[in-house]
Amino acid sequence: AQSVTQPDIHITVSEGASLELRCNYSYGATPYLFWYVQSPGQGLQLLLKYFSGDTLVQGIKGFEAEFKRSQSSFNLRKPSVHWSDAAEYFCAVESGGSYIPTFGRGTSLIVHP
Amino acid sequence: DAGVTQSPTHLIKTRGQQVTLRCSPISGHKSVSWYQQVLGQGPQFIFQYYEKEERGRGNFPDRFSARQFPNYSSELNVNALLLGDSALYLCASTPDGRYEQYFGPGTRLTVT
Numbered sequence: 001a002q003s004v005t006q007p008d009i010h011i012t013v014s015e016g017a018s019l020e021l022r023c024n025y026s027y028g029a030t031p032y033l034f035w036y037v038q039s040p041g042q043g044l045q046l047l048l049k050y051f052s053g054d055t056l057v058q059g060i061k062g063f064e065a066e067f068k069r070s071q072s073s074f075n076l077r078k079p080s081v082h083w084s085d086a087a088e089y090f091c092a093v094e095s096g097g098s099y100i101p102t103f104g105r106g107t108s109l110i111v112h113p
Numbered sequence: 114d115a116g117v118t119q120s121p122t123h124l125i126k127t128r129g130q131q132v133t134l135r136c137s138p139i140s141g142h143k144s145v146s147w148y149q150q151v152l153g154q155g156p157q158f159i160f161q162y163y164e165k166e167e168r169g170r171g172n173f174p175d176r177f178s179a180r181q182f183p184n185y186s187s188e189l190n191v192n193a194l195l196l197g198d199s200a201l202y203l204c205a206s207t208p209d210g211r212y213e214q215y216f217g218p219g220t221r222l223t224v225t
Contacts, residue, residue: 004155032212034212034213036216041218042218042219043117043203043205043216043217043218043219044156044203044205044214044216045216046213046214046215049212049213051212090155090156092155094212098169099144099161099163099168099169099207099212100146100158100161100168100169101158101212101214102158103148103155103156103157104155105153105154105155106153106154106155
């Protein structure tokens with residue numbers, strides 16, 4: 001069975017600082033990987049996805065993520081965080097063809113001015 | 114294009130009651146999924162429907178049921194509500210042949 005671990009429950013950064021949110025997955029074959037963002041009281045919005053090919057993927061709002069098969073990781077990065085990036089971030093994994101993702105428990109990003 | 118819509122926005126029910134939540138997918142999306150999100154956790158998969166057929170079911174009791182209509186909208190029903198059913202219920206739709214999900218704003222259910 002597939003699973004996702006987001007080891008950091010909370011991350012606090014200063015505005016303008018760089019950001020990296022960690023995600024580790026467990027799945028035998030090549031997974032489909034996603035990052036979603038959820039603002040308070042809102043649904044989830046897709047930031048980026050990885051299916052195959054280039055292991056560095058670009059997303060919306062200046063985010064990027066790198067797939068590392070050897071480490072079973074798909075970490076989310078942003079070079080300079082804005083106050084509006086404060087939200088909950090979820091990593092998700094899907095076995096190819098299932099159409100049903102498994103979500104991590106999320107990482108809450110707090111941005112200090 | 115309008116996004117995924119859900120109704121109602123908020124709902125308060127009493128233990129033992131039944132509730133129906135509604136979802137309209139993005140136009141052209143034939144797949145609808147339902148998730149339960151408890152505070153502080155990620156979304157937990159409940160059901161997925163595609164072309165009115167159940168394509169997947171998560172680890173939820175039989176008190177939870179769903180259906181999809183010919184216009185691809187969907188309903189989630191929960192019977193015999195328990196306090197533990199209090200959560201944000203999210204609906205998501207997916208374009209044909211794609212894997213990313215487009216989420217609605219959710220229905221906040223409170224069971225007292």
